[in-house]
Amino acid sequence: MSEDSTHVDSNGDTEWPLWEVFVQEKLGKPHEHAGSIHAPDAELALQNARDVYGRRGSVTSMWVVQSDAISATTPSDSGPFFEPSEDKIYRHPNFYKVPRGVKNL
Amino acid sequence: MEENLDNKTRDALFEYCLRIGDDLLVLGHRLSEWCGHAPILEEDIALANIALDCIGQAEAYLKLAGEIEGAGRDEDALAYFRDEYEFKNIQLVEQPNGDFAVTIARQFLYDAYAVNFFDDLSKCAYKPLADIASKSLVETKYHLRHSSQWTLRLGDGTEESHDRIQNAVDKLWMFTGELFFMNDLDKFLVEKGYAPDIESIRTKWNKIVKDTFARATLNMPSDETYMATGAREGRHSEQLGHMLSEMQITARSHPGAKW
Numbered sequence: 001m002s003e004d005s006t007h008v009d010s011n012g013d014t015e016w017p018l019w020e021v022f023v024q025e026k027l028g029k030p031h032e033h034a035g036s037i038h039a040p041d042a043e044l045a046l047q048n049a050r051d052v053y054g055r056r057g058s059v060t061s062m063w064v065v066q067s068d069a070i071s072a073t074t075p076s077d078s079g080p081f082f083e084p085s086e087d088k089i090y091r092h093p094n095f096y097k098v099p100r101g102v103k104n105l
Numbered sequence: 106m107e108e109n110l111d112n113k114t115r116d117a118l119f120e121y122c123l124r125i126g127d128d129l130l131v132l133g134h135r136l137s138e139w140c141g142h143a144p145i146l147e148e149d150i151a152l153a154n155i156a157l158d159c160i161g162q163a164e165a166y167l168k169l170a171g172e173i174e175g176a177g178r179d180e181d182a183l184a185y186f187r188d189e190y191e192f193k194n195i196q197l198v199e200q201p202n203g204d205f206a207v208t209i210a211r212q213f214l215y216d217a218y219a220v221n222f223f224d225d226l227s228k229c230a231y232k233p234l235a236d237i238a239s240k241s242l243v244e245t246k247y248h249l250r251h252s253s254q255w256t257l258r259l260g261d262g263t264e265e266s267h268d269r270i271q272n273a274v275d276k277l278w279m280f281t282g283e284l285f286f287m288n289d290l291d292k293f294l295v296e297k298g299y300a301p302d303i304e305s306i307r308t309k310w311n312k313i314v315k316d317t318f319a320r321a322t323l324n325m326p327s328d329e330t331y332m333a334t335g336a337r338e339g340r341h342s343e344q345l346g347h348m349l350s351e352m353q354i355t356a357r358s359h360p361g362a363k364w
Contacts, residue, residue, distance in 0.1 A: 015145070016145070037147050038145060038146070038147055040258070043254055044254060047151065048148075048150075048151065050247075051147065051150045051151045052147060052150055
């Protein structure tokens with residue numbers, strides 16, 4: 001492989017970069033996180049994702065994104081960052097009646 | 106199975122199905138030898154998947170062969186209880202795995218042929234065969250994507266990866282002539298519309314290989330390379346016997362065993 005695909009991540013891991021895999025099982029449904037794989041570039045990441053996560057169930061679409069490109073919250077954020085929730089019931093749209101037959105709301 | 110095949114057609118189709126099935130069975134077995142040994146986990150899974158595809162396809166062609174023959178042999182009997190000289194696969198697919206570059210080169214040279222072959226075969230006039238070929242085609246398109254992408258990356262990668270895959274191509278080139286083997290049996294089936302014309306497949310194969318090698322910065326071996334022959338008629342390289350002895354021993358030691 002070309003040298004630029006040698007990648008040292010924050011744990012000192014010199015394997016190929018890590019990619020997160022998102023799989024859509026039906027058209028119109030959201031892409032859901034399926035797991036992660038290693039790959040030297042995007043095309044091979046898609047191929048590896050296809051082999052690891054795509055070969056059993058039905059799949060209509062797949063996304064891969066290099067894990068480094070994802071910004072995430074840290075566990076210590078969980079207090080203040082997510083605080084506005086349970087005790088503020090006015091934020092929860094629980095007061096509406098959902099019409100019968102509506103599945104994906 | 107159609108009862109109204111005349112003897113000549115039946116024999117020709119039986120042998121033709123063996124050729125296709127044996128290519129896939131032998132290649133699938135070779136790929137399965139990588140299981141647990143590939144350079145990285147993801148590639149281990151990819152190669153094992155392709156091996157399973159090949160063996161699954163082989164099963165379908167050998168099953169059809171057995172039905173056409175009508176002598177009570179099923180796909181297992183044909184896979185595990187024939188000897189080396191009865192196998193009709195080409196020598197390319199029986200070559201040992203070597204390093205990863207050899208495996209990729211072998212796969213690419215076969216896949217570039219197989220996508221075009223199955224595409225044409227899926228339009229042939231003998232429906233049982235055309236139906237299986239349609240299924241093969243879908244899987245083989247992915248196999249070619251995998252092997253051609255790797256050919257590009259190894260060829261246009263580091264000096265070492267380039268040298269390894271160039272060596273692999275040079276070493277395997279002498280086995281590519283057999284991809285386009287044709288004898289009276291083919292001519293007979295082509296006339297009936299039961300088999301594709303191999304010459305048009307050769308043209309398409311050449312184009313894929315040439316284009317991919319150009320992008321991968323690989324040299325096409327010389328047209329004057331000596332070409333191995335004989336395997337479609339049962340004369341194989343020494344490699345096949347060793348492989349079969351391992352592949353067949355369990356079935357032969359425990360005939361009829363179920364698990």
